[in-house]
Amino acid sequence: xxxxxxxxxxxxxxxxxxxxxxxxxxxxxxxxxxxxxxxxxxxxxxxxxxxxxxxxxxxxxxxxxxxxxxxxxxxxxxxxxxxxxxxxxxxxxxxxxxxxxxxxxxxxxxxxxxxxxxxxxxxxxxxxxxxxxxxxxxxxxxxxxxxxxxxxxxxxxxxxxxxxxxxxxxxxxxxxxxxxxxxxxxxxxxxxxxxxxxxxxxxxxxxxxxxxxxxxxxxxxxxxxxxxxxxxxxxxxxxxxxxxxxxxxxxxxxxxxxxxxxxxxxxxxxxxxxxxxxxxxxxxxxxxxxxxxxxxxxxxxxxxxxxxxxxxxxxxxxxxxxxxxxxxxxxxxxxxxxxxxxxxxxxxxxxxxxxxxxxxxxxxx
Numbered sequence: 001x002x003x004x005x006x007x008x009x010x011x012x013x014x015x016x017x018x019x020x021x022x023x024x025x026x027x028x029x030x031x032x033x034x035x036x037x038x039x040x041x042x043x044x045x046x047x048x049x050x051x052x053x054x055x056x057x058x059x060x061x062x063x064x065x066x067x068x069x070x071x072x073x074x075x076x077x078x079x080x081x082x083x084x085x086x087x088x089x090x091x092x093x094x095x096x097x098x099x100x101x102x103x104x105x106x107x108x109x110x111x112x113x114x115x116x117x118x119x120x121x122x123x124x125x126x127x128x129x130x131x132x133x134x135x136x137x138x139x140x141x142x143x144x145x146x147x148x149x150x151x152x153x154x155x156x157x158x159x160x161x162x163x164x165x166x167x168x169x170x171x172x173x174x175x176x177x178x179x180x181x182x183x184x185x186x187x188x189x190x191x192x193x194x195x196x197x198x199x200x201x202x203x204x205x206x207x208x209x210x211x212x213x214x215x216x217x218x219x220x221x222x223x224x225x226x227x228x229x230x231x232x233x234x235x236x237x238x239x240x241x242x243x244x245x246x247x248x249x250x251x252x253x254x255x256x257x258x259x260x261x262x263x264x265x266x267x268x269x270x271x272x273x274x275x276x277x278x279x280x281x282x283x284x285x286x287x288x289x290x291x292x293x294x295x296x297x298x299x300x301x302x303x304x305x306x307x308x309x310x311x312x313x314x315x316x317x318x319x320x321x322x323x324x325x326x327x328x329x330x331x332x333x334x335x336x337x338x339x340x341x342x343x344x345x346x347x348x349x350x351x352x353x354x355x356x357x358x359x360x361x362x363x364x365x
Contacts, residue, residue: 004352005309006077008096010034013078013087013359014311016247017094020047021142024196025149030094030313040073040363044243046197048187048234050362051091052227053084054207054349056251057358059215064225067232071246074361078250080309081105081279082349082356084207085118085166087249091200092170094142096311101138101319103310104281105350106274110321115274121165124340133169138316142198143173152197156185158204182230187237201234203227207347210252214346235364246362252347253278253355259334260343261296268292268338274324277335278351281324289326296336301327309352 006012010033019032023043032038052068060069079090079097081104089102097103102118109116112131114123121129143153155171159178167176179185182203190199209223231246238244255277271284271292280298282289293300301309306327310319330336332353337343349356 005305006080006311006357008079008311011037011074011076012096013076013247013249014090014094014096016076016245016361017049017091017142020049020198020245021094021145023047024151024198025146027145027149028094029099030096037074037076037361040361041245042243042363045241046191046199046239046243048190048238048242048244049091049198049200050231050234050244050246051088051200051202052206052246052248053202053204054210054250054252054347055227055248055360056355057360058355059206059224059251060360062215062221062224064221065228067228068246068360068362071231071235071362071365072360073363075358076247076361078248078357078359079311080352080357081275082250082351083276084249088170089137091249092142093137094145095138096313098307098310098315098319099138099313101316101322103319103322104275104279106276108272108274108281108283108322108324110318115272118169119166131165133165134172136169137172139172141172143171146198147173150195152193152195154190154197154199155202156190156199157202182226183233185230185234187234187239187242191239191242203230207252210254210347211345212347214254215252216254217346231362238364244364246360248359250349251354251356251358252349253333253351253353254346255333255335255348260337261334262337262343263292263339265339267295272324273338275327276350277337277341277348278330278356280328280330280336280338281326282328283325286325289328292336293328296328296330297334298328298330298336301329303327
C-alpha cells in the first residue's frame with residue numbers, strides 16, 4: 001500500500017522536540033530535524049516552545065494571524081492520530097506514538113479493560129477512572145532527561161489545568177507555572193539562573209473555538225487574534241540569548257451536519273470502539289467492520305498499516321495489546337459517530353487530511 005501516513009523522518013513534531021533537546025543536552029532518543037529544517041532555528045542558550053493547540057498550517061491564512069503567518073518558516077507533520085493527547089505525549093516524551101504508547105484521544109486500556117478518554121481520564125460513561133497517570137508515559141520523559149543533563153524544563157499552561165490527571169501524566173519532572181490570562185506570561189520569569197532552559201507555553205483557545213463554533217465563527221476569530229497577540233508579545237520580551245519556536249499538535253477541519261454519520265447502537269453492537277470521529281478504532285468481526293466502512297464511506301486501515309503510521313523506534317511494551325483490529329479513516333469533511341460520542345461540535349481532527357496533519361514551524365523573526 002502506498003504510504004499516506006507520517007514518516008517521522010526529520011519533519012515531524014517529534015523531530016522538532018528532539019532537535020531542541022539535542023541543542024540543550026547533546027542527546028535525544030529520537031532523531032532531530034532534517035538538516036534544512038534544523039538550519040532555520042538559530043542556536044541559543046534557551047528555547048521557548050510555543051504550542052498552539054489546534055493550529056494547522058493552513059489556518060495561518062486567517063486575517064487575524066498576520067504575525068504568525070510572517071513567522072512561518074516551514075510546514076511540519078503532526079504525529080498520528082492527529083489529536084491532542086497524542087501530540088502532547090509526543091512533545092513531553094520526545095518519542096513517537098509507537099514508542100510512548102498513546103495512540104488516540106480515546107484509548108483501549110487492556111490493564112483495566114476499559115476505553116478511556118485520556119484528556120479527562122474518564123470512561124465511555126463519563127465516570128472518572130482511578131489510575132496512576134503520573135506513571136503512564138515512559139520514563140525518563142523529556143523533562144526528566146533535561147534535568148538529568150543539567151538543563152531546565154518548564155511548562156506554562158492555564159492555571160485551570162493544574163492538578164488534573166492529564167497534567168500529572170504529561171509534565172512529570174517539569175517546573176510548572178500557571179496563567180489565568182495569556183497576558184500574564186512573561187519570559188522574564190522563565191529564563192533565570194545558569195542552566196539552559198526549554199520552556200513550553202501552551203495556548204488552547206484556538207482548538208476550543210474551532211471545536212465549538214468552527215473556523216468561520218466570531219469565537220474562532222477572537223482565539224486567532226489572541227494567539228497572534230501572544231506570539232507578538234512574547235517575541236518582544238525574549239531575553240537576548242533565547243529563541244522562540246512555535247508549532248502545534250494538529251490542525252482542524254469543520255464537518256457539516258450532512259457529513260456526520262451518526263451510528264445506531266446496533267451498528268457497533270459486539271464491537272469495541274475507541275479513537276475519534278475522524279479515525280475510529282475498532283476490534284471485532286471483520287465483516288462488521290467492513291459493513292461500517294461501507295455505510296460511512298470510510299477506508300479500512302489494517303492494524304499492521306496503522307502501526308507504520310505510529311512512528312519508528314522500539315514499540316511500547318503494551319502497544320500490541322492496545323492496538324485495534326482495524327481503523328476506519330473517515331473521508332474528507334465527514335466523521336463517524338458511534339452512540340455516546342458527542343455530535344454537536346463543528347471542528348474535528350484525528351485523521352490524515354492536510355488540514356489535520358500539516359502544522360506550522362514558526363521561528364521568532
